[in-house]
Amino acid sequence: MSAFVRTLFGRRARRRWIHLILGGALAMPYVFVGQLIVGPAMDARYVFYDFVWQLVSFAVGLPLAAVTSLFPLTRTLESGAVRALCGVDADSLAYGPARSRAAKRRTAAWFTLHLGLGGIVSGMSLAVPPLAVVLIALPVVAGLTGSRMGMPEVFGSPWVLALSAPAGVAVLVALAAVAAGCGALLARWAPVLLGPGPEDRLAAAEARAADLAVRNRLARELHDSVGHALSAVTLQASAARRVLDSDPEFVREALAAIEDTTRRTVGELDAVLGVLRAGDAPGTAPAPTLADDLEGLLRRTRAGGTELTADIAADPAAVPPMVSREAYRIVQEGLSNALRHAGGEVPVGLRLAVADGGLEITVENPVTGAATPCRPGGGHGLRGIADRARLLGGTAEAGAVEGTWRLRVRLPLTAQPSQSAPPVQSGQSPSAPSEGSA
Structure with a gap:
């Protein structure tokens, strides 16, 4: 049980959750640009308030994120964030900017994945905790005041009220499980997408x-x-x-x-x-x-x-x-x-x-x-x-x-630099000298 709790709420899981929320924050400008594209194109007057149109705007913004990830410092910044928050071995990540086309494609894939999962987890982190609090508090509030706290009429049933608090806790656990799973997925793919390529190893x-x-x-x-x-x-x-x-x-x-x-x-x-x-x-x-x-x-x-x-x-x-x-x-x-x-x-x-x-x-x-x-x-x-x-x-x-x-x-007397070291010929190895040697 303790291992399960550490997996969902331990220090590593919390740091990866922060990494995902940072990805959601980076995704917000692209979502806004997506809204500006989707609103006039689909004649959607309430794109800023409609959940479906928000998802469409998010989907439109991700390709824009992939394009802007070609900025040279993207891989450097993302690698630094992964080393600090995801618990990935620093030696498995590249340090400099992406130079080759293959490295740039991998960086674009990583940036899109980070912002995509980060946007989903960030949205859930904003919406799920208030819902869970309402579900947990609903039986107490309904018993004292008779109010359903704006919930549908079905929540007036005694059986539903009895299951409301466990459902709220389950929702919070599910949120933590989603965040932990997405964090583990990013940590697994980071060395593949942000790892050094042949040109990085040569440099x-x-x-x-x-x-x-x-x-x-x-x-x-x-x-x-x-x-x-x-x-x-x-x-x-x-x-x-x-x-x-x-x-x-x-x-x-x-x-x-x-x-x-x-x-x-x-x-x-x-x-x-x-x-x-x-x-x-x-x-x-x-x-x-x-x-x-x-x-x-x-x-x-x-x-x-x-x-x-x-x-x-x-x-x-x-x-x-x-x-x-x-x-x-x-x-x-x-x-x-x-x-x-x-x-x-x-x-x-x-x-x-x-x-x-x-x-x-x-x-x-x-x-x-x-x-x-x-x-x-x-x-x-x-x-x-x-x-x-x-x-x-x-x-x-x-x-x-x-x-x-x-x-x-x-x-x-005319120096001709050699690429191979001539051996020191002696009865003793250079590392095991006799008199007169060092």
Whole structure:
């Protein structure tokens, strides 16, 4: 019994009833236009008062509603109302305006259905409750005053008076049942008529892909710039702590390097966060490049006590800007990997060279002992390097070769963006690195 009462008078049923009444309110202007058409056409002088002519006007107005539903915002507004009042899963409804002919036809069918059922339920909601109240009160009023409250003479019969109150309650229950049934029908048909079509799904997929690309780019930039800075600062602070009493001059140099690293990282962080903006704001720090920032990167890496050998056989100033920016990040990540996984005491070698029209980047360090465990959530360095190489049409390889961990990246100096990511070739998966990998 309680389930039956909830079905007819529960929160969901009441909200759907409100949705139907809103449909009836939207139908009223079309009914008025229908009256203006039906009255002169049928020479009906009392069209505003005659129930039959009102139904005819309502039937004439619904096709007009179907035509006006082609207004672009109709589907957006109707979908919002359905999500709020009908208890329909938001993912099953389209969000934007209808663009294709099929979507517009479905929207017109929905709008007509909503206004048609809404007009019927709204009319019943206005007429049935007063009738029910009269039927319920009639036995009491007739017993006290003898009045039939304007009801037909048959309501003077004792049997009719005895059944009048139950009939009034039954009428109210029937109204609730009609409203609940119409609301359930609209809720069932909403995903079919207001749901996304193929073009909507394609647009949503493109939007998700664009958002994912921005998120991946931001994550890659943060990983490479901030991650390298934190690794370098950690090694510099550790080296300074070990020689705090014996080599004050080295400690001063390490602290100065830490200060320079953190100050520069703040500027790089501003540039990275610019990815989230529609465009670079005035004053935003430019992205680092080989020509302007490679020497500082090497100096900060050596400041932590790392034995870094750099063989720069290519002119950084001659590298195209886009390639220079990505190459700097690759070098930064390669050195960061070596520091993080091999330690500051292991010598690291860096070579930049131009061969066969491409920039070759090689970072090497000896493999020492067991692999350093990856931190939780880490292991994305090689994948980021591969992504950067792919975007420029280049290749990336990483792995242990005869006791040496080697990262080798080749970037074409004339960038040719590739649609497929070349695999990072190594004995370890990018998500499960060894020494010198991230």
